[in-house]
Amino acid sequence: MKLLGLVALFALSFAQHDPHMKHGRTSIVHLFEWRWADIAVECERYLAPNGFGGVQISPPCENIVLTNPWQPWWQRYQPISYNLCSRSGTEEELSDMITRCNDVGVNVYVDAVINHMCGASGGKGHHSSCGSYFNAENKDFPSVPYSYWDFNEGKCKTSSGDIESYQDIFQIRDCRLVSLLDLALEKDYVRGKVAQYMNKLIDIGVAGFRMDACKHMWPADLSAVYDKLHNLSSKWFPSDSRPFIYQEVIDLGGEAIQVKEYYDMGRVTEFKYSAKLGTVVRRWEKEKMSYLKNWGEGWAFMPSDKALVFVDNHDNQRGHGAGGASVLTFWDARLYKMAMGFMLAHPYGVTRVMSSYRWDRLFQNGKDLNDWMGPPSHSNGSTKSVPINPDTTCGDGWVCEHRWRQIRNMVKFRNVVNGQPYSNWWDNGNNQIAFGRGDRGFIVINNDDWDLNETLNTGLPAGIYCDVISGDKLNGQCSGKQLKVGGDRRAQFHISNTDEDPFIAVHIDSKL
Ligand code: QV4
Ligand code: CA
DSSP states (O other): OHHHHHHHHHHHHHHTTOOOOSTTOOEEEEETTOOHHHHHHHIIIIITTTTOOEEEEOOOSOBBOOTTTTSOGGGGGSBSOSOSOBTTBOHHHHHHHHHHHHHTTOEEEEEEOOSEEEETTOOEESOBTTOOOEETTTTBBTTTTBOGGGBOTTTOOSSSSBOOOTTOHHHHHHSBGGGEEEBOTTSHHHHHHHHHHHHHHHHTTOOEEEETTGGGSOHHHHHHHHHTOOOOOTTTSOTTOOOEEEEOOOOOSSSSSOGGGGGGGSEEEOHHHHHHHHHHHHTOTTOOGGGGGGOSGGGTOOOGGGEEEOSOOTTGGGTOSSOGGGOOOGGGHHHHHHHHHHHHHSOSSEEEEEEOBOOOOOEETTEETTTTOOSSBOTTSOBOOOOBOTTSOBOTTBOOGGGSHHHHHHHHHHHHHTTOOEEEEEEOSSSEEEEEETTTEEEEEEOSSSOEEEEEEOOOOSEEEEOTTTOOEETTEESSOEEEEOTTSEEEEEEOTTSSSOEEEEEGGGBO
16 A cells, blocks of 8 residues: 555656657747747647647746837746736637647647746836736735735845845745745745646646746745646546646756756756757867767766756847857857757757747847847737748748758657667767667768768668758658668768768658
8 A cells, every 4th residue: 555655656756757749759849939829820830740749838927018128028037917918919819729739739838937926126007918907016916816925025035135146045945036026935825826827728738837947946835836736638638647847947067956856846957958068069168079979967967857958948049047158049050950950869858949039139248238139029019920931931030940951850850769779879089970769860960170981880771861951851752962771781971061061860761
């Protein structure tokens, strides 16, 4: 009996690590600041046909609306209530999008901001995305409702009321992150309101949550909130499915709070992955691609089954959060594609692809003065929809990295090799590497300043394969390079360092 209870507890506590993706799909795409209506059609026309498993959406709750700076993207990280209207759309549009994405097997993960409400200097009035009244001075948010005793006012011991030191766990959890009014999550009332918000989303069909700012919440409080969550909707998910939880905790080492405090409750963002992969691919700090051989736990990252990984995220692509200058983004497209290719081929973690918009970068002393800029918008502040060009790329400032051939095809590669062992590693001791995934896929990367000419064991069955980086296999034809694998599973590779994309990837479904 006692043993059974333990087994049940174990099963329950690790259930929130499963993203519940359908049809053997494996990756999430973050459609940062997209409108719900655009996400709905993107699920149908692009994400499902190309094997994306899920989409992370921007915070759907009511948020503050700011004018100085004008409608920054980060206003959506300042909740005013849990009503579901934002510049991404209305509650009806949100619900319609979730239904349509679910109907084509693409899961929806919500960015949940529950650590705080708006900034202390947010003022009072109706400048909120659903027009609800609030008063930040009195800590009054009648649309939830929360009032001053629902905040951590008395608990924080710093003179400013803000977090002043990241070495003091009490400040980090009980004081205000950059002045954001900090919720008292130890109160059952607050936990209940937060859980009610999340349950409403679960009931309309979401598959899980990206939990914002978890470093700033006590693990026990989070656990109490998660325990109140419903199982996923039986309309689209097997009965007893727990919501997928991935928690944002930035731990690059050297801080008082460590990612491991959060492992039991769900996955955790591995920011070392993003910062280090950028450093290696840029060849900074004497790093070499050949050192990637033991990438993952071998680099002191968290266990793979706890990790949510990415090359860049919405913060570190613009100098927010952490990770620094090494982080690769669409602005460094050639290196970015290489890093994405590596990530998606490598077995470590659950992978998230970033999908961004362009903004007018304006550097002064190494800082981007325009890092606040919101998505492509009309003059009235409403977000522009995402137009699709004849060549399938996006227009109007939307970057759509997930539609770049190299990235889209590597998302498929990851699905095709899912579950296969990491195999047949090769490197030249420098920046040329290759590895496979059992007998189903193989990737070769040349990040040196000279050509790669090698005959390598691919692990693949004999045949002619289409390289999915330089082209596509379409109707049995290959629009890119072709690769001949012999009966001994070996193939001859040539990759010039001046190629548009100096890497090659083939998999069993790209066999001609
Ligand atoms: C400023 C000062 C304060 C001052 C205050 C006075 O910094 O010291 O007291 O004015 O009014 C915005 C502004 C910020 C401003 C704050 C409050 O940028 O300058 O404070 O609003 O008005 C995003 C942005 C933040 C933004 C926030 C709220 O990145 O710049 O703050 O949204 O709009 C840590 C955390 C980690 C966090 C990361 C950015 O451990 O959890 O910082 N990452 C997540 C999200 C991120 C989001 C938040 C958390 C907050 O990924 O996007 O911050 O929800 O590492
Ligand atoms: Ca807190």
